[in-house]
Every structure is written in C-alpha cells, then in structure tokens.
Amino acid sequence: MVDVGTDPATGKRKQLTRTLGTLKEAQAEYARIAVRRHNGALVSRNKMTVNEWLDQWLAKKAEDLEESTISTYRVTLDRVRGRLGHIRLQELTEDDVEAWMLWALREGRIRATKAGPGLRVTSVEMSLARLKEALNRAVARRLVAVNVAQEVRIPRKARKAERRAKAEVPPWSVTEVHAFVRAVRDHRLYAPFLLSLMGLRPAEVCGMRWADLDLDKATLAVANTRTLVGNKTVVEKDTKSLAGERGLPLPAPVREALRNFKATQAAEELAAGRAYEGSGYVLVDELGAPLDVRQLRGQAYGVMAENALRRVRLYDARASCFTYLANHGVPDHLLARWAGHTDVRATKRWYVKPDVEDLRAAAHAWTGLTGLPTPVVREM
Structure with missing residues (x-):
C-alpha cells in the first residue's frame, strides 16, 4: 500500500494497493511507484474507455472550435470509435492502433452491416492525428502514462499505391x-x-x-x-x-x-x-x-x-488564380495576403501549381545555358 497524494475533491488521502507474489517484487513495485510519484508521472488506475475519454476531450475542444470544425473532429474520430472505443484507455496499445490503421486502409468504409473498400490515406491520417491529439491530452491529465499512437505511421507503400491508383486532378489552365x-x-x-x-x-x-x-x-x-x-x-x-x-x-x-x-x-x-x-x-x-x-x-x-x-x-479556382498571379510576378507576401494566409508557404504549397506551359519560359531561358541559337520556326 502506497500513499499517492490527496483527493482534490475531498481532501482525503489517496492510496494504491498492489498484490505481488514475493516481498522482493513488492519492494521493487513500491520503489517504482514512489519514484513516479516524485517525478509527477504517476498514473492512477481507472476504468475509463477510449470512447468516454474522446467524449470528454471533444466537449472541451468544442469550447474553442467553430461548429463546423468540431463536427469534422467528430466524424474523423467516429472512424476510430467502432474498433477501439470499447477498450479501456489505459489498456489501449500501439498494436491496437496499428491494427485499426491497417483495417481502415483495407476496408474502413462501412456499408450498412459490412465493411466496404478502404479509406483514403488522407482520411486515415486525419483520424490518426485527432487520436494522437486526444491521447496527448490524456497524458497531460495523467490518465495514461504514454501516447501509444504517437509512433504509428501510414506505410509508405500505402501512400504510393494510392498515388498510382488516383491521379490528382489539376486545376484549370x-x-x-x-x-x-x-x-x-x-x-x-x-x-x-x-x-x-x-x-x-x-x-x-x-x-x-x-x-x-x-x-x-x-x-x-x-x-x-x-x-x-x-x-x-x-x-x-x-x-x-x-x-x-x-x-x-x-x-x-x-x-x-x-x-x-x-x-x-x-x-x-x-x-x-x-x-x-x-x-x-x-x-x-x-x-x-x-x-x-x-x-x-x-x-x-x-x-x-x-x-x-x-x-x-x-x-x-483558387489554385488557378494564385498560380497565375505567382507566374505573373505578384510578390509572395501579397499573394499570401490575397489568399488569406499568414504564411506564404501554405499558399505556395497548396495553391501554386504550375503546369507544363507555365514552365515554357524556363525552357526558353535554358537555351542561354548552352549558348545555342534559338531556331527560327518556319510556318508550313
């Protein structure tokens, strides 16, 4: 039996009880708990499920997010709840999260009572990001010791396979x-x-x-x-x-x-x-x-x-607009202002998408590197 502080609600002393097979094991466990308590890393046992924690976390997030954003959060986490929500928060493992991710990529689109085709990589990634965010908060609240989803990543092969299967639709020229x-x-x-x-x-x-x-x-x-x-x-x-x-x-x-x-x-x-x-x-x-x-x-x-x-x-149409403006010399800081971004890197990453014809001037400029004359194109 170890003292682990006081209950903030009642002021009463809180204790943990562990039962082990030998005195040596009990002494080692006592020391481990005492060290974790001293370091502020002690996590008390509780029976909260993943679903219960996500409900609490979303309710808190709703105080600071727009209604449309919190709605997206709920939809994103609903993809996780069906397979992980019933598990106790403290019993959730990295293997559980990994298994969910692989299932979501293979057959995550639910159709009535049976699974359909897999979710897109972007959708799975969004769900993982929200789950990681919720678990980070659970760590901060000392409900769990570590974020078991932190190192779960979408396999590179899955990303490449999706890129091959679905070509990106370019904006209008x-x-x-x-x-x-x-x-x-x-x-x-x-x-x-x-x-x-x-x-x-x-x-x-x-x-x-x-x-x-x-x-x-x-x-x-x-x-x-x-x-x-x-x-x-x-x-x-x-x-x-x-x-x-x-x-x-x-x-x-x-x-x-x-x-x-x-x-x-x-x-x-x-x-x-x-x-x-x-x-x-x-x-x-x-x-x-x-x-x-x-x-x-x-x-x-x-x-x-x-x-x-x-x-x-x-x-x-945003991409068509900003690509054209960028190609015609509008400075980066004005481009970001027009787009409504604080960081021009976001504008250029997502909305400036030059096509082959946009690069034609670079092709003409390249000729100067070789010193070769530009051939005169004769009409037939």
Whole structure:
C-alpha cells in the first residue's frame, strides 16, 4: 500500500494497493511507484474507455472550435470509435492502433452491416492525428502514462499505391479559365463566379454581403462565411482564420459584373414584391434567398457539363488564380495576403501549381545555358 497524494475533491488521502507474489517484487513495485510519484508521472488506475475519454476531450475542444470544425473532429474520430472505443484507455496499445490503421486502409468504409473498400490515406491520417491529439491530452491529465499512437505511421507503400491508383486532378489552365468565363458571360451568377475566380473560397462567396462591397472604391471585405456542416446544415460564421479576414481590390470586370448583378436583383425584387426575401447577401436566388455552397457548386458544374468543360472543383479556382498571379510576378507576401494566409508557404504549397506551359519560359531561358541559337520556326 502506497500513499499517492490527496483527493482534490475531498481532501482525503489517496492510496494504491498492489498484490505481488514475493516481498522482493513488492519492494521493487513500491520503489517504482514512489519514484513516479516524485517525478509527477504517476498514473492512477481507472476504468475509463477510449470512447468516454474522446467524449470528454471533444466537449472541451468544442469550447474553442467553430461548429463546423468540431463536427469534422467528430466524424474523423467516429472512424476510430467502432474498433477501439470499447477498450479501456489505459489498456489501449500501439498494436491496437496499428491494427485499426491497417483495417481502415483495407476496408474502413462501412456499408450498412459490412465493411466496404478502404479509406483514403488522407482520411486515415486525419483520424490518426485527432487520436494522437486526444491521447496527448490524456497524458497531460495523467490518465495514461504514454501516447501509444504517437509512433504509428501510414506505410509508405500505402501512400504510393494510392498515388498510382488516383491521379490528382489539376486545376484549370489559363485557357480553360478563359473558356469557363466565356461560358458564364450571360449566366445570372456571372459575378459570383468571377469572385470564385478571384480566389475566394466558396464559403466566402456565399457569405459575401452587399454591405461588404464598396463598388465606388472598387474594394471588397472578406469578413463572413456561410458553410455547410454535414453537407446539410448552413452555418454562418467569421472567416477561417484571422488572416482570412481581409480587404481586396476589385478588378474592373468584377466590379462591372457586380454592378449589373445588383441591378438584376433590384429588378427581381420589384417583380416579386412581398415574396422577395431581401437577405442582403450577394449570392441569392430570384426571390432573394441566399444560396449555399452546394447550390453554388451545382450551378458551376452545370455550366461545365453544358459546355463540355473539364470538371474540376469550384474550390480549385483558387489554385488557378494564385498560380497565375505567382507566374505573373505578384510578390509572395501579397499573394499570401490575397489568399488569406499568414504564411506564404501554405499558399505556395497548396495553391501554386504550375503546369507544363507555365514552365515554357524556363525552357526558353535554358537555351542561354548552352549558348545555342534559338531556331527560327518556319510556318508550313
């Protein structure tokens, strides 16, 4: 029996009892516990399960995270709960986590009562990251001695296999952007589509209010977003980060398109009378009701299908925008500001994606290295 401190709730002395086979074993265990207590690393036994701890951890995280973010956390950890949630937190092992990871990669997509194909590497990695974060907090709370998931990694072979099986869809090239602009020139949502091509996130376009625009000064303020939680519930909130709250200049074609769209909405309001909602948002339907990101995407995909354009995510218009700006000499610090990032490395890593034609100037420059003359191309 070892004294291990006092209960903070009652002030009573707390003791641990261990039963061992010999006096020598008991003395060794007593010394081990005493040392861990002295070092502040003693973990008292408890019967809490992984699920119970995740519930507590998520409830605490919800105090500091946006509703959409905590919803993502819950979905991400739900992938873990089914196979690991019933295990006692202190009995969870690295082998348990490793086995879950391999199962998730092979057959983690649950279909009704049976397993389906494996989850994507990114999905498994996100679940692992959240589990590691929760277990790190459990270590800090002295509920467990170590984070057993800390060294679990996605096998390199799994990453390579996924890359071979699914090629990344590149964003639109400049030529494809031109084709899309021509296709939407007479579309009712021409102005919101141009805002997307300016690099605004779909949630930022949906959250844009007329009050955020100064058409006389040709500026806009990104300060509000409307996103979907669980692909169903619309949530209105401020920007993704402090850097996301930013002011941007309006290019002349975008300002003109917005002026026309505002006039269109005024005519629609007059025609609808009392049926018009008057929500104050830029992106609304003919009766003034705000559109959500799914509806905006649906309109864009409809244009792509009708005009035989290569289908890409509307979100990837950001990559087309920032790649073009980077290729045309916009400095890194301005590029990050336009994107709504604090660190330009994030902008360049995720959104600057030069294609073969973007590298053509480098190919011409290479000729100077050799000293060879540039051949004159003769038309046939």
